[in-house]
Amino acid sequence: MQLTNRAKKTDKSELSLFERSYLPSLATGLGITIRHFFMKKPTIQYPEQKRYLGPVFRGHHILKRDEEGRERCTACGLCAVACPAEAISMVAQERKKGEEHLYREEKYAAVYEINMLRCIFCGLCEEACPKQAVYLRHDKFVPVFTEREDVIFGKDKLVEDPNNRYRRDAWTKEDAMKLWKND
């Protein structure tokens, strides 16, 4: 039956002796296979090789510090309210005298926990935060955990390392296209 005129007609004429030895078809088939060895592979070797995921990718949470290295979070609880999965919990504390170099606001989160089993990585906490404190990193996934105790990420895992500040790169078009090309 003729559905479109795109289908290829097959040649049904009788094979010659040379063709019947199947050597030419064997060579053609092997040629295709060998050509594929040298083609660009659609897969990548994952743990060694990583893909650029985009400037807004929602991965591991991070609690940002400000330019002077003080924690930005003021424990207002807006992220916990905005969270549809109720993954965030915190305990607020007053800042004492002499702690001004640690916390930016008068109030800070003494405990800030995210339950990574509950979190659905929607990004609503990031959107809700008035102090630009909580972000979802674009360059890091939440690691695999094998123990139930490991799933609650406290401040030790969430607060930004002052020596290794987190930046979101590739906001310009050239940067983005360059990273895409390497992909």
Next chain:
Amino acid sequence: MKSVQYKYRPEYLTISEPNKYKAENLQSEEMILNLGPQHPSTHGVLRLEVVTDGEIVVDVIPHLGYLHRCFEKHAQSLPFNQTIPYVDRMDYLGAMNSEHAWVMGIEKMLGIDKEIPKRVEYIRVLVAELNRIASHFIAIGTYALDIGAYTPFLWLFRDREHIMRLLEWTTGARMLYNYIWVGGLFYDLPVGFEERCQSLIEYLKPKLVELQQLVIENHIFINRTANVAVLPLPVAINYGCTGPVLRGSGLRWDLRKVDGYSVYPEIDFDIPIGKGEAGKVGDCWDRNNVRVLECFESIRIIEQCLEKLNKEHKRTKEFDPQAVVPKKIRPPKMDFYTRAESTKGELGFFFRTDGRSDVPVRVKARACSFNNLSVLPEIARGGMIADLIAAIGSIDIVMGEVDR
């Protein structure tokens, strides 16, 4: 050891009970076969209780609920905008379309649907159509896998991956986007998206033709699917089928045209229907053919959206995708039903609000996969067991949406 000599003699059977094995006293009964819930060809956790008579399927009873995640209860206890990530998780292959349906309903309830900037609407349609292609690729790829072709599966996943990466770059997540918000979008399109999307379309066009050659016009595929699991149009309508299942049976019914929501009326596209070119109208082949043709139409829509985004509704510094996002989403007291054409059919949401709280009193989701699945006993009855597998795949169910 002495080997036991056994010789079958029919008359032995009749010595003790002379009449039992006479031909007129023999009985046969139907066998019940359980298919699933872990069977790979049931596309998720669907259990089918199949009543068989030899190789013939006498009846099919689908058992649901293995993936029930209380979507409706969640939606009734969360504010409207916080439910969007959960709407994604209903039909996880076409999440953008589900979001679009949900968000449109709330915007209409609030009465802000006319204020949404045109650029936002075009972006919504663009990403929804990209997602539709990705969803149809999975549908066709896994279907080909079900009936024994491995190559289309791998090729389509390779091509789908390009769409997924584009959406990941745009929205920040691979499948569960949370991108379309009430009154706007999470982010504007990233800089350079237009070029990237254009090159993706150029890549996809020959691949779609290749897909047609590889699957749709393949003789083995035609022999396997034509005249199998025929769904006549009256049955499809009675069971509430929508989407490619209904269009495969030959009715030109597409909510994008019928309701004309969002900017679809401004866009020029056709609705492919099943014509029974390979066998009868409404067979498995027709349904899959409609899906492939829809991919071509989606590409047309995407091209027109891109043109609009490049020319009329350009990216500007002042453009804020969240400009009309309402601070508080509290619709007046009403009952409201909204619907949109998702990848698998009509996805509808019914809301009942009391006007006093931020959460709806009642939400009901009309899932297209659920209604499409209900027709399965009708089309599988009387066929072979092997054709049952072909029938399940051709109606393209996502269990996350069936069970919600």
